[in-house]
Amino acid sequence: MIETHAHIYDQQYLDDLDEMLHRAWQAGVTEIWMPNCDDATIGPMLEIADANPGKCLPMIGLHPCYVNDRFESQIRVVEEWLGKRKFIAIGEIGMDLFWDKTYRQEQEAAFLYQCELALQHHLWIDIHSREAFHETVKLIEKVGNPALTGIFHCFTGNLDEARIAIDLGFKLGIGGVATFKNGGLDAVLPHIDPVHVVLETDSPYLAPVPLRGKRNEVAYIDLVAQRVADLMQMKKEDLIRQTTANARSLQRA
Template sequence: MIETHAHIYSDDYAQDRDAMLDRAWNAGIEQIWMPNCDHATIPGMMELAERFPGKCLPMIGLHPTYVKDDFETELTIIEEWLEKASFIAIGEIGMDLFWDKTFREQQEKAFLYQCKLARKHKLWIDIHSRSAFWETVKLIEEFGDPNLKGIFHCFTGTLDEANKAIELGFKLGIGGVATFKNGGLDKVIPFVDIEHLVLETDAPYLAPVPYRGKRNEVAYIDLVAQRVADLKQITKQEAIIATSENARKMLVKAS
């Protein structure tokens, strides 16, 4: 399996990070893709990338909830890192209007600028979109580059929203919410071709049932794979093979 989105550098794992990673490898995890948040999360992320080359793969980007008045300084740091290290994607980036709309304008500017960075470096984007799906879509359409691709991480939207994301050329990142009784993805996943899906945990957040409400970890992606398989009426192994292949295709340099 390929874990396409996990914050394994998080302080939540300060006491048992190596044990958590051992559980992930033992569960059959081939790679863990690490999204960035801001300048403060880069050192821990890069340390893991160096310790586990080819297995822990970093992204670089400014998470929308970390966008403040000084966002341009953060973007400069991201550009500096892009010139001196390798990353698989620009992320996680996007729009978050769930808790606070104070920096909405700054979020929009940061997102569009990072889309430019993605195209400059021929990378895809990892999108965080909370209570802002159509606002994010509008920005992607405003950016207007059909070669801009990526993943709508932690997708929890409707079938109409899923189809729109797919129309734009994006994959849907499916995580623990798929296992929630009222998560809503039972009305989406059965009607979306599996070629558009990839698996994630968003660890340490959004742990799947039966761990909901507790600290999430990468090994729990097995539960997500099983849920996708159940909803698609295929075997878990078929779901793993298909979603892992979808993820591998993301690592091919964009045109």
């Protein structure tokens, strides 16, 4: 399995990172893709990447919840790092209108600029979109380049929104919410071709049932895979094979 979105550099893993990674490898995870948040998370993320070459792969980007009136300086840091080393994607980037709408215009500007960076560097984007799906879609349409592709991370939208994302050329990142009783994905995933889905945990957040409310970790992606397979009426091993191929297709895009 490829874990397409996990913040394993988070301080919640300071005391047991190696043990957590061992459990992930034992569960069948072969790669962990790490989204960045801001300049403070780059160092810890790259330290893990360098200690686990080919297995823990970093992205670079400015998370919308870290955007403020000084976001330009953070974007310059992203640009500087893109000139220093290889990253698998620009992320996580996007729009978040759930917590605070104060910097909406700045979020839009940061997202558009980072989309252009992705196109310049031939990278895909990892999208965070909370209470802002249609706003994010409008920005993607504003970029207007079919080469822009990636993942709608932590997708929790309805079927119409899933089809919009797919038509734009994006994968749906499915995590622990698929296991929640009122998560809503039981009304979506049965109607989606598995070629459009990738698996994630968003660790340390959104642990799947029956561990909901506890610290999430990468090994729990197996619970996500089983639930998604059940909803899509597939064998788990077939679902894993397909979602791994889907993730690989982004690396070749």
